[in-house]
Amino acid sequence: FVKPIDITALCSTLSDLTTTETPEPNRVLIVDDDVTLAEYHATILQQAGMETQTLSDPLKAMEPLSSFKPDLILMDMYMPGFNGMELAKAIRQIDAYFSIPIVFLSSETNADKQFDAMRMGGDEFLTKPVKPQHLVTSVAVRAERMKVIRSLMVRDSMTGLYNHSASKEQLNLAIQMAHREDQELSIAMVDIDHFKKVNDDFGHPIGDRVLITLSRLLQQRLRKTDIVGRCGGEEFIVVLPGCNADQAMTMLDELRKSYASITFPGREESFNATFSCGIATLADFDDAAVLWKAADDALFKAKKNGRNRVEL
Ligand code: GH3
Ligand code: MG
Numbered sequence: 001f002v003k004p005i006d007i008t009a010l011c012s013t014l015s016d017l018t019t020t021e022t023p024e025p026n027r028v029l030i031v032d033d034d035v036t037l038a039e040y041h042a043t044i045l046q047q048a049g050m051e052t053q054t055l056s057d058p059l060k061a062m063e064p065l066s067s068f069k070p071d072l073i074l075m076d077m078y079m080p081g082f083n084g085m086e087l088a089k090a091i092r093q094i095d096a097y098f099s100i101p102i103v104f105l106s107s108e109t110n111a112d113k114q115f116d117a118m119r120m121g122g123d124e125f126l127t128k129p130v131k132p133q134h135l136v137t138s139v140a141v142r143a144e145r146m147k148v149i150r151s152l153m154v155r156d157s158m159t160g161l162y163n164h165s166a167s168k169e170q171l172n173l174a175i176q177m178a179h180r181e182d183q184e185l186s187i188a189m190v191d192i193d194h195f196k197k198v199n200d201d202f203g204h205p206i207g208d209r210v211l212i213t214l215s216r217l218l219q220q221r222l223r224k225t226d227i228v229g230r231c232g233g234e235e236f237i238v239v240l241p242g243c244n245a246d247q248a249m250t251m252l253d254e255l256r257k258s259y260a261s262i263t264f265p266g267r268e269e270s271f272n273a274t275f276s277c278g279i280a281t282l283a284d285f286d287d288a289a290v291l292w293k294a295a296d297d298a299l300f301k302a303k304k305n306g307r308n309r310v311e312l
């Protein structure tokens with residue numbers, strides 16, 4: 001059974017990719033040795049719709065950075081053992097957090113000390129006690145901008161799908177989860193057939209349309225928990241958590257048929273495009289590289305066996 005294709009949805013513009021999803025709340029990590037004050041600030045930010053995590057020990061800041069994934073850090077300056085400036089400097093030295101906004105919140109009123117804090121990697125300096133509205137506004141505008149920057153960093157601008165490096169990262173996370181929960185996971189490598197010829201025969205803009213249509217089809221048909229990335233010019237990866245090899249084969253073969261049935265406007269006549277696909281399923285102890293390679297090998301087999309087909 002093949003679901004009918006919603007061409008309107010397939011051809012709509014990239015913008016609705018980001019706007020149809022409900023916006024994620026801003027996530028703020030609050031680092032302050034004064035637990036009561038940290039909780040008070042957390043409540044203010046939560047009332048403004050944000051998610052917060054509070055931390056009283058600055059030496060333990062690295063763990064919530066990777067698990068909570070804050071969009072902004074609200075940081076006290078003076079804490080026992082470690083001060084906020086040192087922590088800001090340490091965080092800035094990690095590539096992944098180079099651009100995370102850090103807002104200092106301290107009773108320090110000496111301007112020179114405040115400038116020092118900015119030089120150490122702070123984006124703004126708020127003095128305690130801060131007016132709730134001031135806190136909310138400073139945090140919200142910076143966190144919003146961070147989320148946009150982050151999405152620009154992980155998305156492919158043409159299709160809105162995860163880019164190559166983000167696809168790898170997402171695959172790693174999905175594999176960790178599958179191992180931890182002892183669940184199945186399959187991946188599919190999808191590559192458009194003779195795509196060079198599509199460009200040569202019909203021009204680059206039509207080639208782009210063939211690409212965008214495939215990315216739309218993949219997104220529209222797959223589950224919310226599935227991950228779709230563009231990992232090369234005309235190559236895509238699909239991560240299917242909870243799917244065994246058979247289920248992945250069935251799913252991708254339906255998609256293959258759907259895609260092959262779409263007609264694109266050519267020079268005089270319309271034409272069809274097809275893709276080949278390689279499937280691989282996660283085994284115990286497999287990592288992302290092993291799985292990726294297995295799917296690539298299966299894709300090679302699909303190409304060798306005549307294209308427009310799915311192989312395991
Ligand atoms: P095969 O069936 O073996 O995969 O053949 P192929 O022609 O699809 O593969 P090949 O790797 O030879 O060519 C891929 C082509 O994809 C070459 C490149 O110009 C084109 N391409 C890559 N990115 C884009 C893009 O963003 N837009 C367009 N229009 N073409 C692209
Ligand atoms: Mg303090």
Ligand code: MG
Nearest residue numbers: 191192193195
């Ligand atoms: Mg190709």
Ligand code: MG
Nearest residue numbers: 191232234235
């Ligand atoms: Mg290719």
